[in-house]
Amino acid sequence: MNSRLLLLLLALTPVAFGDGASDGTAAAPYYDIVLAGGRVMDPESGLDAVRNVGIAGDRIMRISTEPLAGKQVIDAARLVVTPGFIDLHQHAQDAASGRLKAFDGVTTALEMEIGVPDVAAFLTRKSGRSQINYGSTASHAAARSRAFGTPFSEPVLVAPAGPATDNPATAQQIHDMEVSLNAELNAGALGIGMGIQYTPGASRLEVIRMFRLAAARDVPVFTHVRSFGRVEPGSSIEAVGEVIGAAAMTGASLQVVHINSSCMADAPECLSMVAGARARGLDVTVEAYPYIAGFTTINSALFNPGWREKLGVGYDALQMPDTGERLTQQRFDQLHADPAPIEVLIFMNTQERVDAVIANPLVMIASDGEDGHPRNAGTFSRILARHVRELGSITLMDAIRKMSLMPAVRLQKSTHAASRKGRLQEGADADIIAFDPRSVTDRATYQSPRLPSVGMQYVIVNGTVLIARGKLLADRYPGRALELDPEKRR
Ligand SMILES: [Zn+2]
Secondary structure (H helix, E strand, O other): OOOOHHHHHHHOOOOHOOOOOHHHHHHOOOEEEEEEEEEOOOOOOOOEEEEEEEEEEEEEEEEOOOOOOOEEEEOOOOOEEEEEEEEEOOOOOOOOHHHHHHHEEEEEEEEEEEEOOHHHHHHHOOOOOOOOOOOOEEEHHHHHHHHHOOOOOOOOOOOOOOOOHHHHOOHHHHHHHHHHHHHHHOOOOOOEEHHHHHHHOHHHHHHHHHHHHHHHHOOOOOEEEEOOOOOOOHHHHHHHHHHHHHHHOOOOOOEEEEEHHHHHHHHHHHHHHHHHHHOOOEEEEEEOOOOEEEEOEEEHHHHHHHHHHHOOOOOHHOOOOOOEEEEEHHHHHHOOOOOOOOOEEEEEHHHHHHHHHHOOOEEEEOOEOOOOOOOOHHHHHHHHHHHHHHHOOOOHHHHHHHHHHHHHHOOOOOOHHHOOOOOOOOOOOOOEEOOOOOOOOOOOOOOOOOOOOOOOEEEOOOOOEEEOOOOOOOOOOOOOOOOOOOHHHH
Protein backbone atom coordinates (compact mmCIF):
# COMPACT_ATOMS: atom_id res chain seq x y z
CA MET A 1 0.00 0.00 0.00
CA ASN A 2 1.31 3.46 -0.67
CA SER A 3 1.50 5.94 2.16
CA ARG A 4 -1.35 8.05 0.84
CA LEU A 5 -3.70 5.07 0.92
CA LEU A 6 -2.54 4.22 4.44
CA LEU A 7 -3.28 7.76 5.62
CA LEU A 8 -6.69 7.63 4.01
CA LEU A 9 -7.42 4.34 5.68
CA LEU A 10 -6.45 5.73 9.07
CA ALA A 11 -8.57 8.78 8.46
CA LEU A 12 -11.59 6.83 7.32
CA THR A 13 -14.68 6.86 9.42
CA PRO A 14 -15.39 4.23 12.03
CA VAL A 15 -18.92 4.07 10.58
CA ALA A 16 -18.02 0.80 8.98
CA PHE A 17 -17.36 -0.77 12.29
CA GLY A 18 -20.68 -0.02 13.95
CA ASP A 19 -23.01 -2.28 15.84
CA GLY A 20 -23.43 -4.66 13.00
CA ALA A 21 -22.68 -8.02 14.48
CA SER A 22 -26.20 -9.36 14.25
CA ASP A 23 -25.36 -12.78 15.63
CA GLY A 24 -24.41 -11.27 18.95
CA THR A 25 -20.67 -11.83 18.68
CA ALA A 26 -18.98 -8.65 19.70
CA ALA A 27 -17.52 -6.03 17.45
CA ALA A 28 -16.92 -8.06 14.26
CA PRO A 29 -16.39 -5.48 11.54
CA TYR A 30 -19.54 -5.30 9.52
CA TYR A 31 -19.28 -4.10 5.97
CA ASP A 32 -21.81 -2.73 3.55
CA ILE A 33 -20.71 -5.17 0.87
CA VAL A 34 -18.45 -8.20 1.03
CA LEU A 35 -17.05 -9.83 -2.09
CA ALA A 36 -16.36 -13.31 -0.78
CA GLY A 37 -13.86 -15.82 -2.05
CA GLY A 38 -12.82 -14.23 -5.34
CA ARG A 39 -9.40 -14.34 -6.96
CA VAL A 40 -8.27 -10.85 -6.01
CA MET A 41 -5.74 -9.26 -8.35
CA ASP A 42 -3.98 -5.96 -7.64
CA PRO A 43 -1.52 -4.79 -10.30
CA GLU A 44 0.41 -2.49 -7.95
CA SER A 45 1.21 -4.93 -5.12
CA GLY A 46 1.10 -8.02 -7.32
CA LEU A 47 -1.45 -9.68 -5.05
CA ASP A 48 -3.08 -12.60 -6.88
CA ALA A 49 -4.83 -14.83 -4.35
CA VAL A 50 -8.22 -15.81 -2.99
CA ARG A 51 -9.37 -13.10 -0.60
CA ASN A 52 -12.49 -11.56 0.90
CA VAL A 53 -13.03 -7.86 0.21
CA GLY A 54 -14.97 -5.68 2.62
CA ILE A 55 -16.46 -2.40 1.37
CA ALA A 56 -17.79 0.35 3.60
CA GLY A 57 -19.35 3.39 1.99
CA ASP A 58 -17.31 4.23 -1.08
CA ARG A 59 -14.03 2.63 0.04
CA ILE A 60 -12.37 -0.76 0.24
CA MET A 61 -11.81 -1.24 3.98
CA ARG A 62 -10.50 -4.76 4.30
CA ILE A 63 -8.87 -7.43 2.17
CA SER A 64 -8.53 -10.63 4.15
CA THR A 65 -8.23 -14.38 4.13
CA GLU A 66 -10.63 -14.39 7.11
CA PRO A 67 -14.39 -14.49 6.48
CA LEU A 68 -15.98 -11.02 6.61
CA ALA A 69 -19.53 -10.14 7.62
CA GLY A 70 -21.54 -7.76 5.50
CA LYS A 71 -25.04 -6.46 4.89
CA GLN A 72 -24.68 -7.75 1.36
CA VAL A 73 -22.41 -10.71 0.66
CA ILE A 74 -21.55 -11.41 -2.96
CA ASP A 75 -20.27 -14.87 -3.78
CA ALA A 76 -17.22 -14.17 -5.93
CA ALA A 77 -15.92 -17.74 -6.05
CA ARG A 78 -14.59 -18.56 -9.54
CA LEU A 79 -14.52 -14.85 -10.38
CA VAL A 80 -11.53 -12.57 -10.77
CA VAL A 81 -11.88 -9.42 -8.65
CA THR A 82 -9.92 -6.41 -9.90
CA PRO A 83 -9.95 -2.62 -9.88
CA GLY A 84 -12.52 -1.19 -12.27
CA PHE A 85 -11.05 -0.23 -15.61
CA ILE A 86 -10.14 3.40 -16.33
CA ASP A 87 -10.64 4.65 -19.88
CA LEU A 88 -8.68 7.85 -20.53
CA HIS A 89 -10.10 8.26 -24.02
CA GLN A 90 -13.90 8.18 -24.10
CA HIS A 91 -15.66 10.64 -26.36
CA ALA A 92 -19.27 9.44 -26.06
CA GLN A 93 -20.46 10.70 -22.68
CA ASP A 94 -24.18 9.87 -22.96
CA ALA A 95 -26.13 7.48 -20.73
CA ALA A 96 -26.29 4.70 -23.33
CA SER A 97 -22.52 4.74 -23.70
CA GLY A 98 -22.10 4.80 -19.92
CA ARG A 99 -24.13 1.60 -19.80
CA LEU A 100 -21.97 -0.03 -22.49
CA LYS A 101 -18.80 1.00 -20.67
CA ALA A 102 -20.09 -0.56 -17.42
CA PHE A 103 -20.75 -3.86 -19.21
CA ASP A 104 -17.16 -3.63 -20.48
CA GLY A 105 -15.81 -3.30 -16.91
CA VAL A 106 -15.10 0.44 -17.12
CA THR A 107 -15.83 2.37 -13.92
CA THR A 108 -14.15 5.63 -15.02
CA ALA A 109 -14.29 7.04 -18.57
CA LEU A 110 -12.69 10.40 -19.31
CA GLU A 111 -12.62 12.64 -22.39
CA MET A 112 -8.90 13.37 -22.45
CA GLU A 113 -7.86 13.29 -26.12
CA ILE A 114 -9.75 16.36 -27.30
CA GLY A 115 -11.58 17.61 -24.22
CA VAL A 116 -15.13 18.91 -24.03
CA PRO A 117 -15.69 22.51 -25.20
CA ASP A 118 -17.01 23.71 -21.83
CA VAL A 119 -15.81 21.81 -18.77
CA ALA A 120 -18.10 23.54 -16.27
CA ALA A 121 -21.18 22.83 -18.41
CA PHE A 122 -20.04 19.23 -18.87
CA LEU A 123 -19.55 18.66 -15.13
CA THR A 124 -22.98 20.16 -14.42
CA ARG A 125 -24.62 18.05 -17.11
CA LYS A 126 -23.13 14.83 -15.76
CA SER A 127 -23.52 15.48 -12.03
CA GLY A 128 -25.82 12.87 -10.47
CA ARG A 129 -26.64 11.44 -13.89
CA SER A 130 -23.64 9.26 -14.68
CA GLN A 131 -23.35 5.54 -14.02
CA ILE A 132 -19.53 5.76 -14.01
CA ASN A 133 -16.90 8.34 -13.09
CA TYR A 134 -16.21 11.12 -15.59
CA GLY A 135 -13.96 14.08 -16.36
CA SER A 136 -12.30 15.95 -19.21
CA THR A 137 -9.28 17.87 -20.37
CA ALA A 138 -9.44 21.50 -21.53
CA SER A 139 -9.92 21.54 -25.28
CA HIS A 140 -7.34 23.29 -27.44
CA ALA A 141 -9.65 22.77 -30.46
CA ALA A 142 -12.51 24.55 -28.70
CA ALA A 143 -10.22 27.33 -27.42
CA ARG A 144 -8.98 27.81 -30.99
CA SER A 145 -12.51 28.01 -32.39
CA ARG A 146 -13.40 30.58 -29.72
CA ALA A 147 -10.31 32.61 -30.60
CA PHE A 148 -11.41 32.58 -34.24
CA GLY A 149 -14.89 33.82 -33.30
CA THR A 150 -16.66 30.55 -34.15
CA PRO A 151 -17.29 28.82 -30.82
CA PHE A 152 -19.07 25.48 -30.61
CA SER A 153 -20.60 23.42 -27.82
CA GLU A 154 -21.30 19.76 -27.01
CA PRO A 155 -21.82 17.35 -28.64
CA VAL A 156 -19.36 18.86 -31.15
CA LEU A 157 -15.76 18.07 -30.18
CA VAL A 158 -13.86 19.37 -33.19
CA ALA A 159 -15.04 21.99 -35.67
CA PRO A 160 -15.56 21.02 -39.31
CA ALA A 161 -12.61 21.98 -41.50
CA GLY A 162 -12.59 25.76 -41.94
CA PRO A 163 -10.66 28.87 -40.89
CA ALA A 164 -10.65 27.90 -37.18
CA THR A 165 -8.99 24.57 -37.97
CA ASP A 166 -6.90 25.32 -41.06
CA ASN A 167 -5.62 28.89 -40.70
CA PRO A 168 -2.62 30.00 -38.67
CA ALA A 169 -3.46 31.96 -35.52
CA THR A 170 -2.32 35.51 -34.85
CA ALA A 171 -0.34 36.34 -31.72
CA GLN A 172 -3.53 37.73 -30.21
CA GLN A 173 -5.45 34.54 -31.04
CA ILE A 174 -2.79 32.36 -29.42
CA HIS A 175 -3.01 34.58 -26.35
CA ASP A 176 -6.81 34.19 -26.37
CA MET A 177 -6.43 30.39 -26.49
CA GLU A 178 -4.18 30.52 -23.43
CA VAL A 179 -6.77 32.58 -21.56
CA SER A 180 -9.48 30.06 -22.49
CA LEU A 181 -7.43 27.04 -21.47
CA ASN A 182 -6.46 28.63 -18.16
CA ALA A 183 -10.14 29.22 -17.42
CA GLU A 184 -11.02 25.63 -18.30
CA LEU A 185 -8.28 24.32 -15.99
CA ASN A 186 -9.67 26.50 -13.22
CA ALA A 187 -13.07 24.91 -13.88
CA GLY A 188 -11.60 21.47 -13.18
CA ALA A 189 -10.12 20.24 -16.47
CA LEU A 190 -7.58 17.44 -15.91
CA GLY A 191 -5.02 18.62 -18.47
CA ILE A 192 -4.96 19.93 -22.01
CA GLY A 193 -6.34 17.94 -24.94
CA MET A 194 -4.86 18.62 -28.36
CA GLY A 195 -6.16 16.94 -31.51
CA ILE A 196 -3.46 18.57 -33.59
CA GLN A 197 -4.46 16.69 -36.76
CA TYR A 198 -7.90 18.30 -36.48
CA THR A 199 -6.36 21.80 -36.29
CA PRO A 200 -3.65 21.64 -38.96
CA GLY A 201 -3.45 25.45 -38.99
CA ALA A 202 -1.78 25.30 -35.59
CA SER A 203 1.88 26.22 -36.10
CA ARG A 204 4.71 24.44 -34.33
CA LEU A 205 5.05 27.55 -32.18
CA GLU A 206 1.36 27.44 -31.24
CA VAL A 207 1.82 23.82 -30.11
CA ILE A 208 4.88 24.76 -28.04
CA ARG A 209 2.94 27.62 -26.44
CA MET A 210 0.17 25.22 -25.38
CA PHE A 211 2.71 22.77 -23.95
CA ARG A 212 4.38 25.66 -22.12
CA LEU A 213 1.03 26.55 -20.55
CA ALA A 214 0.53 22.92 -19.49
CA ALA A 215 4.00 22.89 -17.92
CA ALA A 216 3.30 26.15 -16.08
CA ARG A 217 0.08 24.70 -14.69
CA ASP A 218 1.76 21.33 -14.00
CA VAL A 219 -0.83 19.34 -15.96
CA PRO A 220 -0.28 16.82 -18.77
CA VAL A 221 -1.01 17.27 -22.46
CA PHE A 222 -2.96 14.51 -24.22
CA THR A 223 -2.44 14.60 -27.93
CA HIS A 224 -3.60 13.13 -31.20
CA VAL A 225 -0.46 13.99 -33.15
CA ARG A 226 -0.36 16.19 -36.25
CA SER A 227 -0.16 13.56 -38.96
CA PHE A 228 0.10 9.89 -39.90
CA GLY A 229 1.63 7.74 -42.58
CA ARG A 230 5.07 7.56 -44.16
CA VAL A 231 4.99 10.42 -46.66
CA GLU A 232 7.51 13.14 -45.73
CA PRO A 233 7.11 15.83 -44.67
CA GLY A 234 4.18 14.99 -42.42
CA SER A 235 4.94 11.41 -41.39
CA SER A 236 3.92 9.70 -38.15
CA ILE A 237 7.57 9.86 -37.11
CA GLU A 238 7.72 13.62 -37.62
CA ALA A 239 4.42 14.08 -35.78
CA VAL A 240 5.47 12.04 -32.72
CA GLY A 241 8.83 13.83 -32.79
CA GLU A 242 7.04 17.18 -32.69
CA VAL A 243 5.20 16.45 -29.44
CA ILE A 244 8.11 14.68 -27.73
CA GLY A 245 10.22 17.70 -28.65
CA ALA A 246 7.60 20.06 -27.24
CA ALA A 247 7.50 18.02 -24.02
CA ALA A 248 11.30 18.09 -23.78
CA MET A 249 11.69 21.82 -24.31
CA THR A 250 8.78 22.87 -22.08
CA GLY A 251 8.84 20.20 -19.36
CA ALA A 252 5.19 19.28 -19.90
CA SER A 253 4.03 15.70 -19.31
CA LEU A 254 2.67 14.05 -22.42
CA GLN A 255 0.31 11.22 -23.33
CA VAL A 256 0.39 10.24 -27.01
CA VAL A 257 -3.04 8.77 -27.76
CA HIS A 258 -3.91 5.82 -30.02
CA ILE A 259 -0.36 5.06 -31.12
CA ASN A 260 -1.88 2.21 -33.15
CA SER A 261 -3.76 4.49 -35.55
CA SER A 262 -1.41 7.49 -35.41
CA CYS A 263 1.64 5.40 -36.33
CA MET A 264 0.29 2.28 -38.08
CA ALA A 265 3.22 0.53 -39.83
CA ASP A 266 5.66 2.69 -37.87
CA ALA A 267 4.12 1.94 -34.47
CA PRO A 268 7.20 -0.06 -33.37
CA GLU A 269 9.43 2.92 -34.18
CA CYS A 270 7.02 5.38 -32.52
CA LEU A 271 7.10 3.21 -29.39
CA SER A 272 10.90 3.21 -29.54
CA MET A 273 10.81 7.01 -29.67
CA VAL A 274 8.59 7.07 -26.57
CA ALA A 275 10.89 4.59 -24.82
CA GLY A 276 13.89 6.75 -25.72
CA ALA A 277 12.22 9.88 -24.36
CA ARG A 278 11.39 8.06 -21.13
CA ALA A 279 14.94 6.79 -20.85
CA ARG A 280 16.07 10.43 -21.01
CA GLY A 281 13.75 11.22 -18.09
CA LEU A 282 10.75 12.67 -19.94
CA ASP A 283 7.25 11.91 -18.65
CA VAL A 284 5.83 10.54 -21.91
CA THR A 285 3.16 7.81 -21.93
CA VAL A 286 1.13 6.14 -24.62
CA GLU A 287 -2.17 4.34 -25.23
CA ALA A 288 -3.87 2.25 -27.90
CA TYR A 289 -7.18 0.60 -28.81
CA PRO A 290 -7.46 -2.98 -30.11
CA TYR A 291 -9.16 -2.48 -33.50
CA ILE A 292 -7.87 -2.10 -37.06
CA ALA A 293 -10.34 0.59 -38.11
CA GLY A 294 -10.27 4.24 -37.10
CA PHE A 295 -13.40 6.37 -36.85
CA THR A 296 -13.88 10.08 -37.31
CA THR A 297 -16.05 12.79 -38.81
CA ILE A 298 -15.83 12.92 -42.56
CA ASN A 299 -15.94 16.73 -42.79
CA SER A 300 -13.02 17.17 -40.37
CA ALA A 301 -9.59 18.48 -41.36
CA LEU A 302 -8.30 14.90 -41.16
CA PHE A 303 -9.78 14.49 -44.65
CA ASN A 304 -8.14 17.60 -46.09
CA PRO A 305 -6.64 16.94 -49.57
CA GLY A 306 -3.82 14.42 -49.53
CA TRP A 307 -5.33 12.06 -46.96
CA ARG A 308 -5.38 9.05 -49.30
CA GLU A 309 -1.74 9.49 -50.22
CA LYS A 310 -0.76 9.84 -46.58
CA LEU A 311 -2.66 6.74 -45.53
CA GLY A 312 -1.91 4.74 -48.65
CA VAL A 313 -5.57 3.77 -48.99
CA GLY A 314 -8.43 4.38 -51.44
CA TYR A 315 -11.96 5.67 -50.92
CA ASP A 316 -13.06 2.07 -50.38
CA ALA A 317 -11.16 2.02 -47.06
CA LEU A 318 -14.01 4.15 -45.73
CA GLN A 319 -17.11 2.40 -44.43
CA MET A 320 -20.35 3.75 -43.03
CA PRO A 321 -21.11 2.39 -39.55
CA ASP A 322 -24.12 0.09 -39.18
CA THR A 323 -24.86 -0.27 -42.91
CA GLY A 324 -21.39 -1.44 -43.93
CA GLU A 325 -21.53 0.70 -47.07
CA ARG A 326 -18.05 1.17 -48.58
CA LEU A 327 -17.53 4.60 -50.11
CA THR A 328 -16.73 5.68 -53.64
CA GLN A 329 -15.15 9.00 -54.61
CA GLN A 330 -18.58 10.37 -55.53
CA ARG A 331 -20.12 9.31 -52.22
CA PHE A 332 -17.12 10.65 -50.29
CA ASP A 333 -17.40 14.05 -52.00
CA GLN A 334 -21.09 14.18 -51.16
CA LEU A 335 -20.57 13.33 -47.45
CA HIS A 336 -17.44 15.50 -47.13
CA ALA A 337 -19.43 18.54 -48.29
CA ASP A 338 -22.24 17.87 -45.81
CA PRO A 339 -22.04 20.31 -42.87
CA ALA A 340 -23.37 17.61 -40.52
CA PRO A 341 -20.66 15.73 -38.57
CA ILE A 342 -21.12 12.33 -40.23
CA GLU A 343 -18.93 9.59 -38.77
CA VAL A 344 -17.07 7.11 -40.92
CA LEU A 345 -14.90 4.04 -40.27
CA ILE A 346 -11.40 4.01 -41.83
CA PHE A 347 -9.87 0.59 -42.38
CA MET A 348 -6.20 1.52 -42.38
CA ASN A 349 -4.36 -0.88 -40.08
CA THR A 350 -3.54 -4.59 -39.92
CA GLN A 351 -4.35 -7.04 -37.15
CA GLU A 352 -0.67 -8.02 -36.78
CA ARG A 353 0.38 -4.42 -36.10
CA VAL A 354 -2.42 -3.84 -33.62
CA ASP A 355 -1.70 -7.08 -31.76
CA ALA A 356 1.97 -6.11 -31.43
CA VAL A 357 1.09 -2.64 -30.11
CA ILE A 358 -1.30 -4.03 -27.47
CA ALA A 359 1.40 -6.42 -26.17
CA ASN A 360 4.01 -3.66 -25.75
CA PRO A 361 4.60 -3.02 -22.02
CA LEU A 362 4.54 0.78 -22.49
CA VAL A 363 1.02 0.75 -23.90
CA MET A 364 -2.02 1.33 -21.74
CA ILE A 365 -5.48 0.55 -23.11
CA ALA A 366 -7.92 3.34 -23.97
CA SER A 367 -10.97 2.95 -26.17
CA ASP A 368 -11.35 6.19 -28.16
CA GLY A 369 -15.02 5.32 -27.62
CA GLU A 370 -17.58 6.82 -29.94
CA ASP A 371 -21.07 5.65 -30.84
CA GLY A 372 -20.92 3.65 -34.07
CA HIS A 373 -17.52 1.97 -33.58
CA PRO A 374 -17.36 -1.34 -31.68
CA ARG A 375 -14.51 0.04 -29.53
CA ASN A 376 -17.12 2.08 -27.61
CA ALA A 377 -18.63 -1.13 -26.22
CA GLY A 378 -15.97 -3.82 -26.53
CA THR A 379 -12.43 -2.53 -26.04
CA PHE A 380 -11.68 -3.78 -22.52
CA SER A 381 -13.39 -7.17 -22.75
CA ARG A 382 -11.70 -7.66 -26.12
CA ILE A 383 -8.31 -7.34 -24.41
CA LEU A 384 -9.34 -10.07 -21.94
CA ALA A 385 -10.90 -12.33 -24.58
CA ARG A 386 -8.51 -11.94 -27.50
CA HIS A 387 -5.15 -10.81 -26.17
CA VAL A 388 -5.13 -12.67 -22.83
CA ARG A 389 -7.24 -15.77 -23.50
CA GLU A 390 -6.95 -16.48 -27.23
CA LEU A 391 -3.53 -15.12 -28.19
CA GLY A 392 -1.85 -15.38 -24.80
CA SER A 393 0.20 -12.33 -25.81
CA ILE A 394 -0.24 -10.66 -22.41
CA THR A 395 -0.94 -12.11 -18.98
CA LEU A 396 -4.15 -11.42 -17.12
CA MET A 397 -2.21 -9.29 -14.61
CA ASP A 398 -0.58 -7.30 -17.43
CA ALA A 399 -4.00 -6.67 -18.96
CA ILE A 400 -5.39 -5.46 -15.65
CA ARG A 401 -2.36 -3.19 -15.20
CA LYS A 402 -2.81 -1.69 -18.68
CA MET A 403 -6.51 -1.04 -18.01
CA SER A 404 -6.47 0.19 -14.41
CA LEU A 405 -3.15 1.04 -12.72
CA MET A 406 -1.38 2.62 -15.69
CA PRO A 407 -4.19 5.07 -16.49
CA ALA A 408 -4.59 5.84 -12.77
CA VAL A 409 -0.89 6.71 -12.50
CA ARG A 410 -1.18 8.92 -15.60
CA LEU A 411 -4.04 10.79 -13.89
CA GLN A 412 -2.21 11.33 -10.59
CA LYS A 413 -0.47 14.42 -11.91
CA SER A 414 -3.90 16.01 -12.24
CA THR A 415 -5.82 14.67 -9.27
CA HIS A 416 -4.86 13.00 -6.00
CA ALA A 417 -8.15 11.08 -6.26
CA ALA A 418 -6.51 8.92 -8.93
CA SER A 419 -4.11 7.49 -6.32
CA ARG A 420 -7.13 5.70 -4.83
CA LYS A 421 -8.11 4.26 -8.22
CA GLY A 422 -6.64 1.49 -10.33
CA ARG A 423 -5.77 -0.46 -7.16
CA LEU A 424 -7.48 -3.26 -5.31
CA GLN A 425 -6.16 -2.28 -1.87
CA GLU A 426 -7.42 -1.27 1.54
CA GLY A 427 -8.16 2.46 1.44
CA ALA A 428 -8.76 2.52 -2.31
CA ASP A 429 -12.03 3.64 -3.88
CA ALA A 430 -14.58 0.84 -4.19
CA ASP A 431 -14.52 0.84 -8.00
CA ILE A 432 -14.40 -2.93 -8.42
CA ILE A 433 -15.29 -5.47 -11.09
CA ALA A 434 -15.70 -9.24 -10.85
CA PHE A 435 -15.69 -11.39 -13.96
CA ASP A 436 -15.16 -14.93 -15.16
CA PRO A 437 -11.88 -14.84 -17.11
CA ARG A 438 -12.89 -17.98 -19.05
CA SER A 439 -15.99 -16.46 -20.59
CA VAL A 440 -15.77 -12.64 -20.52
CA THR A 441 -15.91 -11.36 -24.09
CA ASP A 442 -16.73 -8.45 -26.33
CA ARG A 443 -19.62 -8.82 -28.77
CA ALA A 444 -19.70 -5.45 -30.58
CA THR A 445 -18.83 -5.59 -34.28
CA TYR A 446 -18.58 -3.02 -37.07
CA GLN A 447 -22.10 -4.01 -38.15
CA SER A 448 -23.49 -4.19 -34.60
CA PRO A 449 -21.39 -1.71 -32.63
CA ARG A 450 -23.79 -1.38 -29.69
CA LEU A 451 -23.79 -5.00 -28.49
CA PRO A 452 -22.68 -4.92 -24.85
CA SER A 453 -19.82 -7.11 -23.68
CA VAL A 454 -20.74 -10.12 -21.56
CA GLY A 455 -19.06 -11.67 -18.54
CA MET A 456 -18.80 -8.76 -16.11
CA GLN A 457 -20.76 -10.39 -13.27
CA TYR A 458 -20.37 -7.50 -10.83
CA VAL A 459 -19.48 -3.87 -11.40
CA ILE A 460 -19.26 -1.61 -8.37
CA VAL A 461 -18.74 2.16 -8.64
CA ASN A 462 -17.92 4.18 -5.51
CA GLY A 463 -19.37 1.38 -3.38
CA THR A 464 -22.65 1.16 -5.30
CA VAL A 465 -23.43 -2.06 -7.16
CA LEU A 466 -24.17 -1.13 -10.78
CA ILE A 467 -24.16 -4.60 -12.35
CA ALA A 468 -25.14 -7.72 -10.40
CA ARG A 469 -25.12 -11.26 -11.84
CA GLY A 470 -24.40 -9.70 -15.21
CA LYS A 471 -27.51 -7.46 -15.13
CA LEU A 472 -27.46 -3.66 -14.97
CA LEU A 473 -29.46 -2.32 -12.03
CA ALA A 474 -31.83 0.48 -12.99
CA ASP A 475 -31.62 4.11 -11.95
CA ARG A 476 -28.22 4.00 -10.30
CA TYR A 477 -25.88 6.91 -10.98
CA PRO A 478 -22.92 6.56 -8.62
CA GLY A 479 -20.44 8.14 -11.04
CA ARG A 480 -18.48 11.11 -9.72
CA ALA A 481 -16.39 13.80 -11.35
CA LEU A 482 -12.62 13.65 -11.46
CA GLU A 483 -11.38 17.22 -11.42
CA LEU A 484 -8.09 19.05 -11.25
CA ASP A 485 -6.83 19.31 -7.67
CA PRO A 486 -7.86 22.58 -5.97
CA GLU A 487 -4.23 23.63 -5.33
CA LYS A 488 -3.60 23.62 -9.09
CA ARG A 489 -6.49 26.00 -9.80
CA ARG A 490 -6.22 29.76 -9.74
ZN1 LIG B 1 -7.87 10.74 -32.18
